[in-house]
Amino acid sequence: MSTLQFYNSLTREKEAFKSILPGKVGMYVCGPTVSGESHLGHARPFITFDIVYRYLKHLGYQVRYVRNITDAGHFEEEGRESEDKISKKAVLEKMEPMELVQKYTNLFHWAMRAFNNLEPSIEPTATGHIVEQIVMIEKIIQDGYAYVVNGSVYFDVEKYHKDFGAKGMQYGILSGRVLEEQLETTRELESQDEKRNKIDFALWKNAAPEHIMRWQSPWGIGFPGWHIECSAMSTKYLGEEFDIHGGGMDLQFPHHECEIAQSAVCNHKIPAKYWLHNNMITINGKKMGKSYNNVIKLSELFSGTHEILTQGYSPMTVRFFILQTHYRSTLDFSNEALQASEKGLKRMWEAFSYLRKMSLSQTDADASNIELENKVIGILNGLEEDMNDDLNTAKVMAGLFELVPVINSIKDGKIDRNALSSKTLALMQGQFTTYLVDIFGLTDESKQDDDKLTAVLQLIGEIRKDARSRKDFATSDKIRNQLLAAGIQLKDEKDGGMSWELL
RNA sequence: GGUCCUGUGGCCGAGUGGCUAGGCAGAGCUCUGCAAAAGCUUCUACAGCGGUUCGAAUCCGCUCGGGACCUCCA
Numbered sequence: 001m002s003t004l005q006f007y008n009s010l011t012r013e014k015e016a017f018k019s020i021l022p023g024k025v026g027m028y029v030c031g032p033t034v035s036g037e038s039h040l041g042h043a044r045p046f047i048t049f050d051i052v053y054r055y056l057k058h059l060g061y062q063v064r065y066v067r068n069i070t071d072a073g074h075f076e077e078e079g080r081e082s083e084d085k086i087s088k089k090a091v092l093e094k095m096e097p098m099e100l101v102q103k104y105t106n107l108f109h110w111a112m113r114a115f116n117n118l119e120p121s122i123e124p125t126a127t128g129h130i131v132e133q134i135v136m137i138e139k140i141i142q143d144g145y146a147y148v149v150n151g152s153v154y155f156d157v158e159k160y161h162k163d164f165g166a167k168g169m170q171y172g173i174l175s176g177r178v179l180e181e182q183l184e185t186t187r188e189l190e191s192q193d194e195k196r197n198k199i200d201f202a203l204w205k206n207a208a209p210e211h212i213m214r215w216q217s218p219w220g221i222g223f224p225g226w227h228i229e230c231s232a233m234s235t236k237y238l239g240e241e242f243d244i245h246g247g248g249m250d251l252q253f254p255h256h257e258c259e260i261a262q263s264a265v266c267n268h269k270i271p272a273k274y275w276l277h278n279n280m281i282t283i284n285g286k287k288m289g290k291s292y293n294n295v296i297k298l299s300e301l302f303s304g305t306h307e308i309l310t311q312g313y314s315p316m317t318v319r320f321f322i323l324q325t326h327y328r329s330t331l332d333f334s335n336e337a338l339q340a341s342e343k344g345l346k347r348m349w350e351a352f353s354y355l356r357k358m359s360l361s362q363t364d365a366d367a368s369n370i371e372l373e374n375k376v377i378g379i380l381n382g383l384e385e386d387m388n389d390d391l392n393t394a395k396v397m398a399g400l401f402e403l404v405p406v407i408n409s410i411k412d413g414k415i416d417r418n419a420l421s422s423k424t425l426a427l428m429q430g431q432f433t434t435y436l437v438d439i440f441g442l443t444d445e446s447k448q449d450d451d452k453l454t455a456v457l458q459l460i461g462e463i464r465k466d467a468r469s470r471k472d473f474a475t476s477d478k479i480r481n482q483l484l485a486a487g488i489q490l491k492d493e494k495d496g497g498m499s500w501e502l503l
Numbered sequence: 504g505g506u507c508c509u510g511u512g513g514c515c516g517a518g519u520g521g522c523u524a525g526g527c528a529g530a531g532c533u534c535u536g537c538a539a540a541a542g543c544u545u546c547u548a549c550a551g552c553g554g555u556u557c558g559a560a561u562c563c564g565c566u567c568g569g570g571a572c573c574u575c576c577a
Contacts, residue, residue, distance in 0.1 A: 030577075031577095032577075033575085033576080033577095035575095038577095039577090040577095041576080041577050042577055043577085044577060045577045046577080048577095175506085175507090175572080175573090176506070176507070177505095177506065177507095177572090177573075178505095178506080226575080247577070248576080248577030249508095249571070249572080249577085250571075250572070250576055250577065251576080251577070252572075253506095253572060253573070254572095254573085254574090255576090277577095278577075279508095279571090280570090280571070280577075281577085282570075282571095285569065285570070286570085287570080287571070287576090288576095288577090289575090289576055289577090321515090324515075324516065324517090324525080324526070325515080325516060325517085326516085326517070329509090329516080329517090330508090330509080330570070330571085331515085331516085332514095332515075332516095334514075334515075336513095336514050336515075336527075336528085337514065337515045337516085337526095337527080338515095339527075339528095340514075340515060340526060340527030340528075341515085341526075341527080342527095343526080343527060343528095344525090344526045344527065345526095347526090347540095347541095348526090350540085350541095386517095392517075392518095394516065394517050394518095394524090394525080395517060395518085395524075395525085397517095397525070397526080398516095398517065398524055398525035398526080399524090399525085400525095401524095401525055401526065402523095402524085402525075405541085405542065405543090408540090408541055408542070409541085409542060409543095411541080412534085412540095412541055412542065414534090414541085414542060414543090415542095468536080471536070473536060473537070476536090476537095477536095477537075477538085480537095480538075480539090481538095484538095484539090489539070489540095490538095490539080491538090491539055491540055492535075492538085492539080492540090493540090494534080494535090494540095494541085499540090501539095501540095
């Protein structure tokens with residue numbers, strides 16, 4: 001029996017996972033900023049952590065999964081025009097900011113459902129937790145690690161680093177950055193610097209009159225800084241110290257580093273034990289991002305309406321594509337790669353469909369092919385080990401694929417049904433279901449055919465069968481070709497039967 | 504410029520000292536009236552150079568290439 005291991009960004013090594021409370025896990029994952037439509041890049045963390053969530057549940061843990069919605073505007077970098085990207089776009093689109101946020105939240109949820117991601121236990125919004133954030137900021141000010149300037153509040157990174165570094169919580173502990181170097185290398189920013197130090201970050205930002213998203217605070221009217229919401233909400237719902245904090249690698253610095261500093265001041269401890277970061281999806285080797293102008297929105301991805309795409313890719317194809325790679329590797333997007341996933345998934349799913357419907361004999365006869373039996377059992381038992389090894393979904397998938405020819409050969413009669421014992425066949429059914437359905441969250445995407453269509457096709461199938469038995473291939477081919485043109489593909493099975501697929 | 508990661512066959516992508524990844528594509532064969540599907544077989548690898556070792560894709564060094572973060576970002 002292997003045990004679950006995670007690569008912990010905090011310690012930079014693989015560690016055995018042990019929950020703080022036996023049997024219970026608290027997990028916080030940074031959610032989307034709903035100022036725009038979700039894109040392909042968003043698919044990765046939310047599918048990755050959906051797998052983490054599903055796997056922990058599979059292992060029997062009771063998991064509280066918190067994933068926030070960032071719906072409060074974040075300011076841009078100091079030195080640029082100070083603006084809130086949500087409110088800016090709201091003006092452009094002539095919408096209420098909350099209306100805009102709601103629209104993109106809905107779209108995000110639509111995409112998550114399409115991917116068959118389980119809903120988090122709690123999905124808190126930043127705007128719904130302004131009070132908690134203000135309380136936290138007040139505490140940080142009280143303790144002397146933040147200062148107020150012109151209605152804004154900034155975190156004093158240098159003071160924090162000096163005091164908490166002595167307690168083993170230095171600024172840079174997560175990202176491996178050395179503060180002294182940061183102080184030297186941080187770029188010179190233009191003008192109006194209210195901050196004592198360039199690396200200080202905002203906890204609260206004074207809102208200019210034209211700024212639409214605004215709240216009353218002890219320091220005037222403004223809005224929260226871009227890291228405090230996660231600290232406030234994770235503490236509220238998971239406690240001062242919880243098990244897992246997840247997100248994309250790009251959030252490691254500064255976002256998660258700042259979260260640690262804020263929480264450390266308030267709670268005197270690093271908020272999470274295990275920090276998990278998924279790697280990026282790249283397009284032609286470049287990270288996808290707003291600033292690269294190569295963003296494929298999820299709606300475009302599914303429909304194929306983007307100039308990079310030669311066709312649309314279904315949510316399950318995308319999910320499968322992501323699972324075929326380890327989550328800490330970069331994943332390069334291309335039409336070729338997605339088409340490979342589409343075909344691979346189809347083959348896997350068809351084998352699985354046959355396997356799950358296979359009725360097993362009740363007898364306990366031994367396998368007639370011991371070698372094959374042992375090979376199959378070896379692969380099936382190895383899946384858990386691969387999954388426990390920092391969620392090596394790619395390797396699990398490879399193991400399952402090795403069994404596909406076995407299943408198909410049984411189906412085609414090329415391998416005798418008795419080659420494997422019923423016990424092993426049952427194990428195979430169980431493991432395929434567990435991994436593909438329960439843990440990987442894959443679903444059947446084949447178009448549903450209704451009863452009437454089934455009856456019609458059965459009739460047509462019989463007519464065609466008669467024609468074939470008379471060697472009237474002109475008729476049988478006409479039936480097959482015309483149905484294909486109508487989007488129904490007929491397949492003659494080995495056993496003389498016929499199956500069809502709606503294209 | 505600083506910090507870090509990475510370079511596997513036509514494409515995607517596991518693997519971290521000796522043992523096969525896997526998917527897709529290509530080729531051949533089998534089955535089939537034909538097709539589709541499926542099965543079997545098969546080809547093209549570990550960026551380059553040097554070192555450590557009985558043995559390296561895997562460890563070390565250098566060279567070259569790619570990327571991430573340092574700024575909103577999944």
